[in-house]
Structures are given as C-alpha cells and as structure tokens.
Amino acid sequence: MPPRTSPSERQRRLGAELRKLRVRAGMSGDTAAGLIGAERTRISHIERGRVDVPRNGLYKLLRAYRCPEGAYFDSLMDMAHESGRGWWNGFSDTIGPAGRDLAELESRSTVLRTHEPLLVPGLLQTKDYARAVLDTTEADAQRAERYAQFREARQRVLTGESAVPFHAIIHEAALHIRVGGTAVMRRQLLRLIEVSRLPNVTVQVYPFEAGNYAAHTQAFVIYGTTAPELDTVYLEHPTQSLFLRDGDQLDKYAKMFERLSALALAPINPESAPESHESRDSLSLVQHVMYTL
Known part of the structure; x- marks a missing residue:
C-alpha cells in the first residue's frame, strides 16, 4: 500500500516515539531499516506515521533501540496494532480528522484533565448548550446538529463499566456567559451538579x-x-488544533x-449537606449563579 x-x-x-528512541540509541535510519529487512525510506515513512510496521518488526526495533519492557513498551506495541476504527467513524461525513483524533x-486515555476559562467543557455540555456554541461557528444547521450529536456521543467515555476518571476546572466566567439564553444556561449548570454525582467525575x-494565574486564560x-x-496535551485554536507530546511540555501543563486545582474551590459534591459547607465551594458558587440567572 502507498x-x-x-x-x-x-x-x-x-x-515520533520511534524516531526519538532511534536517535537516543544513536542508530541510523539505514541500520534500523536493515533490522526489519526494509529500505531506508520505509523507516522515514514509519517515523512520520505514513506506513505501519509489522508486529515482529516493531518488536525488533524496540529491542534494538534498548526500550525497556514495561508499560511504555507495551503501549507502543498496542498503538501500532490498533485499527483506529470506532464509533467516531460514523461521523466521517461531518467531523474532520482532528475531531476523530x-x-x-x-477512548485510549486512562485519565482526562481539562481546564476551560470561558466555556463548559465539551464532555459536560448539554445538547442545547453544545448547539448554541456550535451555532456561532457553523452556519449550516444540519452540520451543527451532527457536531452536537458527535459531542454527545463522546460523553459516553464518562459512563459505563470502563468510565474514565475526569477532572475539570472551569473558570467562574464560564458560568456567567449565557450561552443559548437563560433557560439553556440554567439546565447546563444543573448538568454540572448532576454529572458530579458520577464517582469518576x-x-x-x-x-x-x-x-x-498565568494559565487561567x-x-x-x-x-x-x-x-x-x-x-x-491538546490545545484548540480556531484555525488549527495542536497536540503536544514533548516531555517538558507535558510536565509544564501537568504542573x-x-x-489551578489548588487555587480553585473545593469540588462540587451534590451529596453534601448544606450545613457542611463551612466555606465557599464549587457547589455553592454554581448554585448561586444558577439562582441569579
């Protein structure tokens, strides 16, 4: 296949990981190609994600690159042999490659952490809220509806037997911006309280x-x-989405x-009794904003 x-x-x-490992091992592309019986150009294509590498070939490369066995080794092996197909392929008529990515x-993550300064995170949005957001960027009503359906389908990652732990930090400004009007916003704030009942959220x-704080915008x-x-780390921009992979960048965003979590209010806990709120917390703030809409 081309x-x-x-x-x-x-x-x-x-x-990118294979190239990093090869360079770290001090091995040339020609030598790596010889290990799997391929031409030098194939290693170049593999390192750009343009062609697949057979399972036995990948194993040879990882061992030759002195990649220690463990979670990282196993994850690379798994990544190479995943089909990339899932429910998201059903939205290929509307959703571009970045959205499917x-x-x-x-679907592959073991934990999700997100910070949003002006909007409720997509995985927590009601369908009406999502439509109101999408209506500002998508003039075609049918496409906007498909985008909203796609966003709703993505939310399944938070429920079920394999639900992913999810931690969201939302700036107070996002609670006050009346996306879609008062009724839509009130239902959205209620949704934040309801979804917080999930043990993984x-x-x-x-x-x-x-x-x-430097990162709060x-x-x-x-x-x-x-x-x-x-x-x-994923950064969304109007013209291009960015996926950051560098170790220093990952560490920077994790910190x-x-x-942000240390500066934010205590998490929403819908099960807590009113008298237990000795100090201001996220639940009391969401309720205050909701009742003043």
Whole structure:
C-alpha cells in the first residue's frame, strides 16, 4: 500500500516515539531499516506515521533501540496494532480528522484533565448548550446538529463499566456567559451538579477572587495513559488544533493543572449537606449563579 497522506494522531505519535528512541540509541535510519529487512525510506515513512510496521518488526526495533519492557513498551506495541476504527467513524461525513483524533484519544486515555476559562467543557455540555456554541461557528444547521450529536456521543467515555476518571476546572466566567439564553444556561449548570454525582467525575470552579494565574486564560486538555511518556496535551485554536507530546511540555501543563486545582474551590459534591459547607465551594458558587440567572 502507498504511504498514507493524512496519518492519525495515534499514528503520528507512534512514529515520533520511534524516531526519538532511534536517535537516543544513536542508530541510523539505514541500520534500523536493515533490522526489519526494509529500505531506508520505509523507516522515514514509519517515523512520520505514513506506513505501519509489522508486529515482529516493531518488536525488533524496540529491542534494538534498548526500550525497556514495561508499560511504555507495551503501549507502543498496542498503538501500532490498533485499527483506529470506532464509533467516531460514523461521523466521517461531518467531523474532520482532528475531531476523530480527539475521540480516539479519549477512548485510549486512562485519565482526562481539562481546564476551560470561558466555556463548559465539551464532555459536560448539554445538547442545547453544545448547539448554541456550535451555532456561532457553523452556519449550516444540519452540520451543527451532527457536531452536537458527535459531542454527545463522546460523553459516553464518562459512563459505563470502563468510565474514565475526569477532572475539570472551569473558570467562574464560564458560568456567567449565557450561552443559548437563560433557560439553556440554567439546565447546563444543573448538568454540572448532576454529572458530579458520577464517582469518576470531579468538577472544580476557579473563582474570580482567586485572581490572576498565568494559565487561567488558556483552555487545554491532558490525556493521560498507562505510560506517562505517552500522555498528550491538546490545545484548540480556531484555525488549527495542536497536540503536544514533548516531555517538558507535558510536565509544564501537568504542573499548571495542579496549580489551578489548588487555587480553585473545593469540588462540587451534590451529596453534601448544606450545613457542611463551612466555606465557599464549587457547589455553592454554581448554585448561586444558577439562582441569579
């Protein structure tokens, strides 16, 4: 098969990891190609995610690159042999490669952490809220509806037997922006309280009085895996989505998230009794905003 022109994020990531390991081992592309009985150009295509590598070939490369056996080794082997197909392929008529990459990343993650300064995170949005957001960027009503359906389908990652732990930090500003009007916003705030009842979901609000923090204006998502080296940070921009893989960048965003969590109010706990709220917390703030809409 000819090299693919649009590899998925998973395929690009696998290739980038293999190149990093090869360079770290001080091995040339020609030598690596010889290990799997291929031409030098094939190693180049593999490292760009443009062609697949057979399972036995990948195993030979990882051993030759002195990649220690463990979670990282096993995850690379798994990444190479995943089909990339899932429920998200049913939305190929509307959703582009970046959106499908997100759904695949979510399906492979062991923990999700997100920070949103101006909007409720997509995985927590009601359908009406999502439609109101999408209506501002998508003029075609049918396409906007498909986008909303796709966002709703992605939310299944938070429920069921294999539900992923999810931690969201939402700036207070997002609670006050009346996306879709008062009724839509009130239902959305109720949804934040309802979804917090899930044992795997943690929602914190970053209040105005917490002041400025360098990261509090930037939306980002951290996709965690069983091998921390393969974590991914996602930054959404109007013209291009960015997937960060560099270890220093991953560490930077993980520390930013920890700092944001420390500055934010205590998580929403819908089961707590009113008299137990000795100090302001995320639940009391969400309720206050909801009742003043």
